[in-house]
Amino acid sequence: GENVEQHPSTLSVQEGDSAVIKCTYSDSASNYFPWYKQELGKRPQLIIDIRSNVGEKKDQRIAVTLNKTAKHFSLHITETQPEDSAVYFCAARTTSGTYKYIFGTGTRLKVLA
Amino acid sequence: NAGVTQTPKFRVLKTGQSMTLLCAQDMNHEYMYWYRQDPGMGLRLIHYSVGEGTTAKGEVPDGYNVSRLKKQNFLLGLESAAPSQTSVYFCASSSQGAGNTIYFGEGSWLTVV
Numbered sequence: 001g002e003n004v005e006q007h008p009s010t011l012s013v014q015e016g017d018s019a020v021i022k023c024t025y026s027d028s029a030s031n032y033f034p035w036y037k038q039e040l041g042k043r044p045q046l047i048i049d050i051r052s053n054v055g056e057k058k059d060q061r062i063a064v065t066l067n068k069t070a071k072h073f074s075l076h077i078t079e080t081q082p083e084d085s086a087v088y089f090c091a092a093r094t095t096s097g098t099y100k101y102i103f104g105t106g107t108r109l110k111v112l113a
Numbered sequence: 114n115a116g117v118t119q120t121p122k123f124r125v126l127k128t129g130q131s132m133t134l135l136c137a138q139d140m141n142h143e144y145m146y147w148y149r150q151d152p153g154m155g156l157r158l159i160h161y162s163v164g165e166g167t168t169a170k171g172e173v174p175d176g177y178n179v180s181r182l183k184k185q186n187f188l189l190g191l192e193s194a195a196p197s198q199t200s201v202y203f204c205a206s207s208s209q210g211a212g213n214t215i216y217f218g219e220g221s222w223l224t225v226v
Contacts, residue, residue: 006155009153032213034214034215042219042220043203043217043218043219043220044156044203044217045217046214046215049214089155089156091156091215098161098163098169099144099163099207100146100158100161100171101146101158101205101207101215102158102172103148103155103156103157104155105153105154105155106153106155
């Protein structure tokens with residue numbers, strides 16, 4: 001079945017450094033890749049997304065890259081701040097049959113002041 | 114605009130009891146989903162629906178049933194609760210078409226003792 005692998009599971013960085021989270025998906029028919037940020041006790045919130053016809057997208061300090069051939073996509077956060085500390089989830093929307101969102105297992109990011 | 118609303122937010126059940134989680138969305142979305150979230154396991158899809166009157170199994174459907182009698186509502190039922198069903202449950206919805214994001218409810222914390 002469809003699967004999304006996410007690494008690393010935990011990541012600690014110093015404030016101001018960059019953070020990179022990587023995901024790999026299995027279903028080559030996937031065409032949409034959102035990233036979610038989840039703070040403790042809250043719902044996941046969309047922070048950035050990318051479609052399969054685009055290789056890179058940037059929004060201020062956050063960027064996402066997609067390599068369709070390798071079925072990899074990554075989240076890049078630059079100039080990290082303490083408020084970036086949260087759990088981040090990647091997801092892939094499959095189009096095989098019906099639309100389903102399959103999520104990675106999450107990355108707990110800690111930004112150390 | 115309330116978005117996606119879940120009730121109840123918190124519930125404690127005894128093993129063997131039954132209950133229903135209600136999800137309502139006011140965005141006229143065709144697709145609705147139920148996920149469960151456990152530590153280190155990410156968001157796993159239980160059941161989903163692509164339209165009124167239709168439901169389908171996700172990754173972890175056993176022990177749950179769902180119904181979508183109205184487009185705006187998606188109910189998740191536990192017929193005989195088990196401690197393994199202790200989790201946080203998130204309902205979500207999305208519109209039809211490629212690349213449309215998924216919106217989450219605030220979550221329902223369920224403990225089975």
